[in-house]
Amino acid sequence: MGADPRFFPAQGPFSLGAIAEAAGARLAADAARIVTGVAPLGHAGPDDVAYAEGRRNLPALRATRAGAVLLAPGSEGELPEGCVALVCDQPQLAFARVAALFHPRPAPVPGIHPTAVIATDASIGAGCEVGPGAVIGAGAEIGPGCIIGPHAVVGPGCVLGAGSVLRAHASMLHCLAGAAVVLNEGARVGNEGFGFVTTKAGQHVTVPQVGRVILGDGVEIGANSCVDRGAGGDTVLGPGTRLDNLVQVGHNVRTGRGCVIVAQVGIAGSVELGDFVVIAGQAGIAGHLTLGDGVRVGAQAGVASSVPAGTDVVGSPAWPAKEFMRAIMWLRRQAAPKGNGKSGGTP
Amino acid sequence: MGADPRFFPAQGPFSLGAIAEAAGARLAADAARIVTGVAPLGHAGPDDVAYAEGRRNLPALRATRAGAVLLAPGSEGELPEGCVALVCDQPQLAFARVAALFHPRPAPVPGIHPTAVIATDASIGAGCEVGPGAVIGAGAEIGPGCIIGPHAVVGPGCVLGAGSVLRAHASMLHCLAGAAVVLNEGARVGNEGFGFVTTKAGQHVTVPQVGRVILGDGVEIGANSCVDRGAGGDTVLGPGTRLDNLVQVGHNVRTGRGCVIVAQVGIAGSVELGDFVVIAGQAGIAGHLTLGDGVRVGAQAGVASSVPAGTDVVGSPAWPAKEFMRAIMWLRRQAAPKGNGKSGGTP
Amino acid sequence: MGADPRFFPAQGPFSLGAIAEAAGARLAADAARIVTGVAPLGHAGPDDVAYAEGRRNLPALRATRAGAVLLAPGSEGELPEGCVALVCDQPQLAFARVAALFHPRPAPVPGIHPTAVIATDASIGAGCEVGPGAVIGAGAEIGPGCIIGPHAVVGPGCVLGAGSVLRAHASMLHCLAGAAVVLNEGARVGNEGFGFVTTKAGQHVTVPQVGRVILGDGVEIGANSCVDRGAGGDTVLGPGTRLDNLVQVGHNVRTGRGCVIVAQVGIAGSVELGDFVVIAGQAGIAGHLTLGDGVRVGAQAGVASSVPAGTDVVGSPAWPAKEFMRAIMWLRRQAAPKGNGKSGGTP
Missing domain, CATH: 3.40.1390.10 (MurE/MurF, N-terminal domain)
Known part of the structure; x- marks a missing residue:
């Protein structure tokens, strides 16, 4: 079947x-x-x-x-x-x-739905499909062969490369995207980052977030994931990088090529990832850290310091995978009830 | 009051x-x-x-x-x-x-808003309310008494049973849904799963995701939650299963009846849940595992191996609840500063 | 540059x-x-x-x-x-x-887009910008100088104070919001909470969720975050409170002034936060707890009991930050391989 x-x-x-x-x-x-x-x-x-x-x-x-x-x-x-x-x-x-x-990826059915709202000075490439309710802002440039799904929003000035796809309800703002980029349903790219300074009286004063998002060729963003724009300077996802659903990428994060970010991962602001970094589900990376090429982060890990290239880390706070598993197994043995009913103690 | x-x-x-x-x-x-x-x-x-x-x-x-x-x-x-x-x-x-x-659940106010976009061959049951901007694709079948909220999207070929509700901005694609199903605001059902294979040169090649989502009667999906369709074969949520907000369900997951999945839980691909499984908030389940009937998973747990029916597990990596709490308490005692100022050591 | x-x-x-x-x-x-x-x-x-x-x-x-x-x-x-x-x-x-x-926050460009759908008895203040596809329900009251972004939805009866902004695809239902409130892209406010009771036969019976959401002046909600309305009584976010992206706030949560909730945090139902509480990314707070003024919760922490004012907690389950770090360091030392090849044991 x-x-x-x-x-x-x-x-x-x-x-x-x-x-x-x-x-x-x-x-x-x-x-x-x-x-x-x-x-x-x-x-x-x-x-x-x-x-x-x-x-x-x-x-x-x-x-x-x-x-x-x-x-x-x-x-x-x-x-x-x-x-x-x-x-x-x-x-x-x-x-x-x-x-x-x-089952090739569905090709666009060229045409612009009459309910789409397209700025008069936006440019739409040849062979694009623009769905019902799609909104394309002033000066935006959509390359040839793109699909802009129902109710998707492309903000003013955005550039989207050839053969890209925005699925239903995706939004892209303050963003320059390469070719063959995919934003899945409800993906949010170019949002205002979480940037503010608190006065001594406790008032949070927003720092204007005036950076962009740069998406390399072939970048894919999962459903309902969020990629904030830079505060000043850019948030950059390198070519071929893929984000699963419900991922959070903070302002000024930069990734190399081909990174894989599994569902519900959170990457705080100004983190730098090398090429081919893999971050498993629900892991978190604290701000301003660097993860070298080929680093692999385990599911639910909490990375609190930079990680050299080629290293696997797990745990929260994260430490090298082998040491973590040894410590967990040791703890389980130590804490297990003993024959004499005393728990813990010297082996 | x-x-x-x-x-x-x-x-x-x-x-x-x-x-x-x-x-x-x-x-x-x-x-x-x-x-x-x-x-x-x-x-x-x-x-x-x-x-x-x-x-x-x-x-x-x-x-x-x-x-x-x-x-x-x-x-x-x-x-x-x-x-x-x-x-x-x-x-x-x-x-x-x-x-x-x-306060009965609000009944549909029958009628189709003039801004809704409905394919000519879609069928809409008696007494449905279709809101502003709702999009219903070719060949879709909406049962009687449904509410399709503002800007909600029902993809081509989808089937939605009687008395179901899609709230604002929800999307349903490649999906066959039973009666009395609820998709809350921004819920995403039937998205492309996170399926690809990486070449030796590091290029990620998408595996076409050609399965469906099957939702049993009475299934409810929380706001901004995501349920990916099967890669080949189906993703299935059993009758009466309820997902809270911001939950991630990977491709080919299958649940039994009446499961309860609390907010921000992530379930990786091909996991099988029995009936009445309860997964507390922010927990994660690794791919290809089986959780038997009545399993209860604690908040933030990381389940890395299959769990037999009727078992409670907690922790990351998860282990039986009683043993986990014993180990944590033991660790706290061991690590507490001693009278002599030495930390750790033999009790 | x-x-x-x-x-x-x-x-x-x-x-x-x-x-x-x-x-x-x-x-x-x-x-x-x-x-x-x-x-x-x-x-x-x-x-x-x-x-x-x-x-x-x-x-x-x-x-x-x-x-x-x-x-x-x-x-x-x-x-x-x-x-x-x-x-x-x-x-x-x-x-x-x-x-x-x-770079002042962009001022509204006054005007109502012809594709917006506004109930005849809704009131829109002077100088508002209402974008393409925006939906404003019966009896809603939008204060002066607001921006209602593309496809944003304001439910019937909602009140939104002066100078507020709903960005693309945001939804607000059953909500009374103060001045200068911001809902970022895809934010969901006023959803039905996860409230039901299970019969002995395993059927989940919904408890009608008939409370509201009250947002104080200056509250900001991140992209794709969710704030459920009260079950009975209200969910309240105090003035100046800011939520990052993909945050979950359950029904009947109440926060004080100026709280800061970082991305992917989950706050279960009926939690009470004092003023200026800070919760770092991916942390979770169990239901019905109280966190006093100035409490700071570490990233990925799992708070399972109430926390007195002014305390820092980390870990899952959370405990005071100093004790946690001491225990983790102790565990690492204990579990590290020894010169004699025996792991663990008395120092």
């Missing part, structure tokens, strides 16, 4: 030969056999392509009803009779490419 | 006899006495019904000015003179039912 | 004399010198005003190209030649005031 055609009508069908080419996979035979879609290993039928990666999928692989399976070299012998092996180095990556054959 | 009539005009008035019947409460006398609203014990006046449950409300009960109070058997003697006892097993539940007599 | 004039056209230019007056700063000479904007110390040029506060900015101060710098008494000697000292007690506060000279 593949995707519900009500929501995801499939392209194709395709021959296994075409599939193998898209996947960069090796195919021993059956290049002319036709498949009509993709599906998870456990749900796939004889007309579907599935994939298997890792030992924990072996039972599902042996039982699959899929017509063909993308898998790593050496696993071909596990396939049931009649199921075709598509052998490749990164089966999940190959699957992503095959799935995109059947 | 009851509810502000500007916002919450009350039905009624009702006799205490009618109140007792709605509440399933026993009334010794005064069945004809009239009351006009509900209020908290401390604010209620002689025309209001209040409730008291638990010992900590005893002082407020003895001092109340309420006309009648819903309370458990045995507490009648605590009531001030002239205040009528409505005796029942679950006073707060009875109060919910009485309050709903005075 | 100052602010991008595409997004932030500056007022001015101003003389240093005028700057000194706005800042409350002392100026030894050069009162007639002209400056055109503000910028961070490291980016400022000879026509900009910057500020320096604290020792860690000393290197940047010595190297700055700024025309003038706001700084504390005693630091004048660190300035490069030709850079003018503006001496004051709180340089960052002075900077906020100077920056607001150049």
Whole structure:
């Protein structure tokens, strides 16, 4: 069983030969056999392509009803009779490419909905789709082939590169965005940062937030996530950086290329991330810290000091992953009730 | 003092006899006495019904000015003179039912606002209210008696059962929803999940997310919460499941019946919850885990392994509640400064 | 380099004399010198005003190209030649005031967009700006000089004081708000709280939520934050209280004056905060607790019991900051591997 055609009508069908080419996979035979879609290993039928990666999928692989399976070299012998092996180095990556054959990202349906509100001096590139109620401000420049979803708001002066997508209710203000940028539903980019100074009498005086947001090519922002603009200077998300849903990015944060920020992470103001930093769900990074290239932060970690490149940290306050797990296991042993009913004490 | 009539005009008035019947409460006398609203014990006046449950409300009960109070058997003697006892097993539940007599969930005001944008082949059931700027996509089916609030978006092909409510700015895409479903303000259902594979060169390649969201009857989603659609296969919230605000539910999560997910919880992809699981605020559940029926997860817990039915877990990483509290107390004792000024050491 | 004039056209230019007056700063000479904007110390040029506060900015101060710098008494000697000292007690506060000279909060552009939907009996004060798609309900009262942004929704009966701002997609329901209130993009005020009672059969029965939200003068709510209305009685945010993005405030929470609630904090129902309470990012406060005046809660803390005025707490569960840090350091020492390869044990 593949995707519900009500929501995801499939392209194709395709021959296994075409599939193998898209996947960069090796195919021993059956290049002319036709498949009509993709599906998870456990749900796939004889007309579907599935994939298997890792030992924990072996039972599902042996039982699959899929017509063909993308898998790593050496696993071909596990396939049931009649199921075709598509052998490749990164089966999940190959699957992503095959799935995109059947389900490419929807192309814009060119046209501007009559209820959209577009400033007379805004420029809209060729082939754009502008949905109902979308608002595009004075002087904004939308590149060709963009989709501006229902009720999405593009503020005055913003620039959005070719092939970008703003989904329903997203808002983009004070922002210069590259090509192929995606703002998911309700994403908020370019908001006023949380910047103020408190008088001795306790009154909070706003510091005008007069910086921008710069989004590199291919940046994606999850649903209802927030990226504040710079206070002075810019907030910058490097090319290919992806934010999951409900993420908070404070003013003047800067990330390198390809960072991955999982749901509900909070990054305080002026943090700098290197390239390919990964921050797992609900973690928090305190202000003005630097995380080097390739740093990985565990879920719910609280990073309170800068982290050198290539380091994994976990815990709140965060410390190196190995030491943290050792301390937790030690604490559990120490605190466990003893035979004599005394808790704690010398081992 | 009851509810502000500007916002919450009350039905009624009702006799205490009618109140007792709605509440399933026993009334010794005064069945004809009239009351006009509900209020908290401390604010209620002689025309209001209040409730008291638990010992900590005893002082407020003895001092109340309420006309009648819903309370458990045995507490009648605590009531001030002239205040009528409505005796029942679950006073707060009875109060919910009485309050709903005075303040039923607002019924739709049938009609379609002229600024709503509705696809010609969408079907809208009898008696629906469709608000300003609401957008309903091609082929969508809205059951009878629904309210589609201002600027709410229902995507192409979605199905929404009878008596459901989408409040302002909610969005629903790639979703089949049962009856009496509620999406609160800004709730996001059916978003693209956080699914991609990274090439060896560091490029993130999106895995097309071609699953749906299935919402059972009576599911409620809090304001600005996000429920991603399945990657392949569905994300499913079982009947009666309730999500508070700012909750994140990843792709292919499945819950049983009546789960309760408190504000700012994050549930990673492919997690399975049994029936009546309760997850307290800001907790996180790592991907691919199973939490059995009746599991209760403490606030801010980080669940990193599956949890058997009926277990309470707390902490990050989460472990059984009793052991966690014992360890924390032990740690505090150990780490406390000693009389000799040495910290730590053997007790 | 100052602010991008595409997004932030500056007022001015101003003389240093005028700057000194706005800042409350002392100026030894050069009162007639002209400056055109503000910028961070490291980016400022000879026509900009910057500020320096604290020792860690000393290197940047010595190297700055700024025309003038706001700084504390005693630091004048660190300035490069030709850079003018503006001496004051709180340089960052002075900077906020100077920056607001150049970049005052944008004034409303009076007028009602033709696509706005305004109830016939709503009242809109003089000089208001009402954006595209804004929805203002029956009987709502908008004070003079407000900005109601694109697609913002003001519910029936709401009152909004003079000079307030609702940014794009914000919603306000069942709410009485003072003057100079700001709801940032996608903020949700007055939602239905998470209130229900569960029957013995496991059915969740909603308790009608018939309270309001009261926002004091100058309250600011961050992007995509949520403030639920009272269940019965009100949710109250005291004057000058500021919420960052993605904050959750449950029903019947009450705060004093000038509280500061950082991003992704969750405050459960019926919590009471005194004046000037500060809650750092991602912290959570359990229901029905009281935090006294001036309490400071650390990032990611989990507050599970009431906290007396003037106390700092951290950790989850939260305890006094000093004791927590001592315990964490002790645990790290204890759990560290020993020379003999035994982990843990007596020091």
